[in-house]
Amino acid sequence: xxxxxxxxxxxxxxxxxxxxxxxxxxxxxxxxxxxxxxxxxxxxxxxxxxxxxxxxxxxxxxxxxxxxxxxxxxxxxxxxxxxxxxxxxxxxxxxxxxxxxxxxxxxxxxxxxxxxxxxxxxxxxxxxxxxxxxxxxxxxxxxxxxxxxxxxxxxxxxxxxxxxxxxxxxxxxxxxxxxxxxxxxxxxxxxxxxxxxxxxxxxxxxxxxxxxxxxxxxxxxxxxxxxxxxxxxxxxxxxxxxxxxxxxxxxxxxxxxxxxxxxxxxxxxxxxxxxxxxxxxxxxxxxxxxxxxxxxxxxxxxxxxxxxxxxxxxxxxxxxxxxxxxxxxxxxxxxxxxxxxxxxxxxxxxxxxxxxxxxxxxxxxxxxxxxxxxxxxxxxxxxxxxxxxxxxxxxxxxxxxxxxxxxxxxxxxxxxxxxxxxxxxxxxxxxxxxxxxxxxxxxxxxxxxxxxxxxxxxxxxxxxxxxxxxxxxxxxxxxxxxxxxxxxxxxxxxxxxxxxxxxxxxxxxxxxxxxxxxxxxxxxxxxxxxxxxxxxxxxxxxxxxxxxxxxxxxxxxxxxxxxxxxxxxxxxxxxxxxxxxxxxxxxxxxxxxxxxxxxxxxxxxxxxxxxxxxxxxxxxxxxxxxxxxxxxxxxxxxxxxxxxxxxxxxxxxxxxxxxx
Numbered sequence: 001x002x003x004x005x006x007x008x009x010x011x012x013x014x015x016x017x018x019x020x021x022x023x024x025x026x027x028x029x030x031x032x033x034x035x036x037x038x039x040x041x042x043x044x045x046x047x048x049x050x051x052x053x054x055x056x057x058x059x060x061x062x063x064x065x066x067x068x069x070x071x072x073x074x075x076x077x078x079x080x081x082x083x084x085x086x087x088x089x090x091x092x093x094x095x096x097x098x099x100x101x102x103x104x105x106x107x108x109x110x111x112x113x114x115x116x117x118x119x120x121x122x123x124x125x126x127x128x129x130x131x132x133x134x135x136x137x138x139x140x141x142x143x144x145x146x147x148x149x150x151x152x153x154x155x156x157x158x159x160x161x162x163x164x165x166x167x168x169x170x171x172x173x174x175x176x177x178x179x180x181x182x183x184x185x186x187x188x189x190x191x192x193x194x195x196x197x198x199x200x201x202x203x204x205x206x207x208x209x210x211x212x213x214x215x216x217x218x219x220x221x222x223x224x225x226x227x228x229x230x231x232x233x234x235x236x237x238x239x240x241x242x243x244x245x246x247x248x249x250x251x252x253x254x255x256x257x258x259x260x261x262x263x264x265x266x267x268x269x270x271x272x273x274x275x276x277x278x279x280x281x282x283x284x285x286x287x288x289x290x291x292x293x294x295x296x297x298x299x300x301x302x303x304x305x306x307x308x309x310x311x312x313x314x315x316x317x318x319x320x321x322x323x324x325x326x327x328x329x330x331x332x333x334x335x336x337x338x339x340x341x342x343x344x345x346x347x348x349x350x351x352x353x354x355x356x357x358x359x360x361x362x363x364x365x366x367x368x369x370x371x372x373x374x375x376x377x378x379x380x381x382x383x384x385x386x387x388x389x390x391x392x393x394x395x396x397x398x399x400x401x402x403x404x405x406x407x408x409x410x411x412x413x414x415x416x417x418x419x420x421x422x423x424x425x426x427x428x429x430x431x432x433x434x435x436x437x438x439x440x441x442x443x444x445x446x447x448x449x450x451x452x453x454x455x456x457x458x459x460x461x462x463x464x465x466x467x468x469x470x471x472x473x474x475x476x477x478x479x480x481x482x483x484x485x486x487x488x489x490x491x492x493x494x495x496x497x498x499x500x501x502x503x504x505x506x507x508x509x510x511x512x513x514x515x516x517x518x519x520x521x522x523x524x525x526x527x528x529x530x531x532x533x534x535x536x537x538x539x540x541x542x543x544x545x546x547x548x549x550x551x552x553x554x555x556x557x558x559x560x561x562x563x564x565x566x567x568x569x570x571x572x573x574x575x576x577x578x579x580x581x582x583x584x585x586x587x588x589x590x591x592x593x594x595x596x597x598x599x600x601x602x603x604x605x606x607x608x609x610x611x612x613x614x615x616x617x618x619x620x621x622x623x624x625x626x627x628x629x630x631x632x633x634x635x636x637x638x639x640x641x642x643x644x645x646x647x648x649x650x651x652x653x654x655x656x657x658x659x660x
Contacts, residue, residue, distance in 0.1 A: 007060055007074060014078055015049040020062060027064065034059040053078045077103075098623040100643055106599025106611040107644035114591040115636040116572040129192070132328040134184050136160060136177040139321040147203045147318040148173070155310040160184075160324060162302050188330040188337060189277045189298040194268030195327045198307060201261050201320035205313070213312040214319075216264040218305065220244060225276035225301035228410050228424060230370060231355050231362075233276060235306055238358030243269045268328075273356035273446045274372040276301040277422060279339060279413060296415055298336035336376050339418050348377035352388050352457040357446040360439060368436025373407040373423035373457040381569060383419040384460045384523055387513050391454040393440045402454065404512035423457075460513065462523040462567030467574035467591070470508065471515050474563045477502045494555040495603045499544045503529065503563050506538065526566040528575070528588050536565065548585045550614060552604035554596045564590050576637055577628040583614045586628055 005028055009018045020031050021044070033041045035048050036056035050056065056078065061071035100108070138158065140148035150156055162184030187194075198216050205212050219235040220243070233240055245267045282297045307324065311317050331337070335349055353372040363369070371388040386407045391400035409420030426436055437445070445455060465471050478499050479488040492499045505527070507515035517538070524536040531548040534540050547555070551562075564575050575590040589595050597611035615623050627637060 005062065007072070009058070009074065009076055014051070014053065015047060016058075016076060016078075017045070017047045018058075018060075019045045020060060029063045031060065031062040034061075050078050098625065098639075098641060099619060099621075100615055100617045100623060101619055101645055102617045104615075104617045104643050104645050106597070106615070106617075108597045108611055108615060109594050109642045110589065111594040111640045111642075112576065112589040112591055113636075113638040113640065114574060114576060116633055128332040129329060130332045132183045132187055132191075132326075132330065134162075134178070134180045134182070134326040135323060136175065136181055137321060137323045139174045139176075140319075147320050148322065149316060149318050150309065150311040151316050152314050153312065155308050158307040158309065158322065158324075160305040160307070162304065184326060185299070185302050186280060186282045186297065187300045187303070187328050188334070189275045189300050190335045191270060191300075191328045191330040193270055193329055195329075196266040196268065196305070197325045197327075198264045198266070198309075199261050199323040199325070200264070200309065201322075202317070203320035204318040206315040206317070207313050208315075211313070212262075212317055214262065214317070215310040215312055217308045217310075218244060218246070218266045219308075220268065221304050221306070222276055222301045223304050226278060226410075226412060228412070228422075229274070229276050231276065231359055238361040239271075239356050240358075242356070242358045243271070245269070271356045273359070274353040274374075275356070277336075277413070279415065279421075296339045298339065298421065335374065336421055339376070339415055339421055348375075348459075350375045350386075350457040350459050352390065352445075352455055354437065354442050354445045357443075359446070360442065363439075368438055369442040370436055371405055371407065371425035375419075375421055375423070375457065375459055378419055378459065378461070380417065380419050382459075382461050382463075384462060384465060384519055385514065386423045387458045387460065388423075388425055389454070389456050389458060390437060390441060390445065393438070393444070395440075400454065406514050407457070458513075460515075460519075462569050463572060463574065465515075465519060465523055466565040466567040470511060471513070472520060472565075473506050473508055474565075475504045475506075476560050476563060477504075478559075494544070494559050495552075497544060497607065501529065501542045501544065501559060502539065503527065503542065504539045505536075505563075505565070523568055524565050525568040525570070528564040528566065529562050530588070531585050549604070549607055549609040550583065550585060550597070553598050553601055553608040553610075554603075556603055558596060561593060564588055571630045571632040572635075573630045573633075576630060576635070579626040579628060580614050581616065581623055 006021050007018065008021070009016055016035075018033065020028065022028050028044070031042060031044050033043075033046050033048070035041070035050075036058055037050060039048070041048060054077075056076050058074050058076055059071060060074065061069060063069050138148065140146045148156065162181070196218060198218070200214060200216065202212050202214075220240055221235040221237075222233040225231070225233060231237075231239060246264065277298045278301050279296055280299045281294045282299065283294060305324075307322075309319070309322065333347075335351065351374045353374065354369050359369070371390065373386045373388055375383070375386060386409070388405045388407050390403055390405075392403035394401050405425045407423035407425055410422040410424055411420065413422035414420045460471070477490055478492040478494050478496075479490045479502055480492040480496065480498055480500065481487075482489050488500070488502075494501075505520055505524075507517055507520060509515065520538060521536070527534050527536050527540055529540075529542050529547070530551045532542055532546050534542070544552070544555075551558070566573065566575075575588055575593075577586040577588050579585075580587060587595060597614060599610045599612050601608045601610060625639065
């Protein structure tokens with residue numbers, strides 16, 4: 001006796017799944033599939049993906065219990081979304097329509113990808129190199145024409161005190177500083193490098209060979225800097241000597257004539273770690289300052305320079321004059337070049353530093369080193385907490401361990417319209433052993449110049465707290481009111497009409513980053529659950545009856561992932577509200593999450609809404625999506641959709657089978 005079978009073929013995009021099952025008595029054995037595209041497979045259940053859309057004739061052959069061979073041919077149509085619309089990669093947004101083929105069974109899944117564009121479009125600025133210039137000139141004698149004598153084997157000292165805009169050589173020198181000398185008070189803290197050129201006009205020599213042998217040296221220090229810095233920045237400190245290199249250390253000129261000038265250039269490298277920073281109101285003294293808008297900028301503490309010009313000859317020489325030119329290069333749109341957050345908002349940046357290389361020379365033995373966080377481009381309400389992550393060396397196990405320290409704000413870096421831009425791993429030195437980093441970790445960070453992928457600064461914002469499951473836990477439980485109407489019984493089915501969804505939100509205390517319960521109540525504004533919107537509370541009860549019928553069929557699989565939090569800042573959001581055709585409910589969907597719709601109503605037969613009441617199944621009539629919110633920022637919203645398509649389930653009777 002032959003064995004009648006049923007053949008069920010399901011099509012999802014370019015992929016089909018097929019099943020052959022017996023009908024009535026008898027058995028089926030070997031099943032062979034010929035997919036019509038030159039490929040075959042065996043088995044009662046198969047999955048096959050076609051390379052392109054089209055109509056394919058599938059030959060299904062099998063043997064029954066008597067080893068008789070039978071076969072049938074079924075046609076399947078593979079629909080391509082790209083053939084039906086201009087949408088690429090399944091993208092549906094705003095007025096771009098989604099077409100569902102008429103044979104769709106109504107199972108539709110939509111997944112959202114949401115990207116905020118406002119930062120890249122409006123706030124990101126290209127690097128633009130500029131320089132901060134200053135110069136000062138020294139000449140000898142009351143009229144500045146007698147020259148500067150240097151006795152045999154003697155050095156003269158020249159100090160340039162940028163804090164007072166004056167130099168301190170001999171009292172009878174003529175000192176001329178151009179207007180730009182004031183720029184030395186406002187050197188950008190994160191400059192790229194500095195250049196100092198000492199130009200020495202050689203005037204006279206008493207050497208019998210008419211020679212000059214002049215050596216020029218330069219040192220730099222910071223007479224004062226903020227208390228939080230903890231560094232040692234004197235002329236002879238290793239931090240400062242590490243910064244300065246010279247093009248030449250000594251100049252021997254056998255013969256010369258009046259007016260010949262020797263130039264000695266010194267390069268000042270950028271700090272390998274945190275520089276001494278002060279926030280200052282700045283004008284650009286390179287140009288006319290009238291009409292300029294004062295900006296607040298992170299500048300170096302005001303430096304002092306010391307130059308020593310030595311005559312190495314056994315006879316005296318005279319120098320006509322000494323001109324010192326300072327130039328510091330920086331990125332006009334770089335870190336903390338304008339700390340204002342209102343108006344000309346900067347790109348959001350955050351960096352991790354420790355003290356610069358050389359700090360270990362003056363560090364108290366056993367005292368750990370601080371971590372510093374520098375953040376830029378954040379508004380007052382956008383910073384909850386700042387963390388410093390670094391790879392901590394475990395000498396026992398010979399491995400690096402990712403370690404998090406909470407960084408405290410440095411109060412002097414708080415402005416009128418921006419949060420603190422500087423943070424530190426500890427303020428109290430007594431707490432250093434537990435909150436600082438060891439010398440081994442310091443040297444790794446300081447001597448490589450900056451942090452790598454394992455060393456970074458992280459800013460916890462209200463938006464991040466609202467959207468990232470790592471920082472808070474949302475638990476959804478189903479409950480029903482007990483018979484006494486005073487207590488609840490947990491474990492109810494989400495499909496029961498009298499179910500109440502209890503949604504609790506708690507901070508995640510299992511991570512290294514410090515998250516407090518008050519962070520949630522202070523920085524989260526709303527909770528959304530399907531179509532329901534509530535003012536945020538750590539515990540909220542939502543009756544099932546408040547959930548729109550369109551969501552009820554899929555409640556049993558979607559309710560645990562449905563809650564969406566919105567921060568007090570509103571936007572930027574990590575979800576959107578959208579509409580489908582004329583259905584009068586907003587559909588909220590979070591970035592990376594999905595919404596599912598079904599026609600089966602096996603879970604909500606009495607109070608559900610079929611997806612066919614929302615979507616239009618047609619190869620020609622579009623389903624239109626409208627974005628309701630957000631509205632403030634510019635976003636890219638991409639919907640990836642999947643839909644299930646079933647051909648008829650073919651039942652093959654014995655009379656239909658053809659024996660081969």
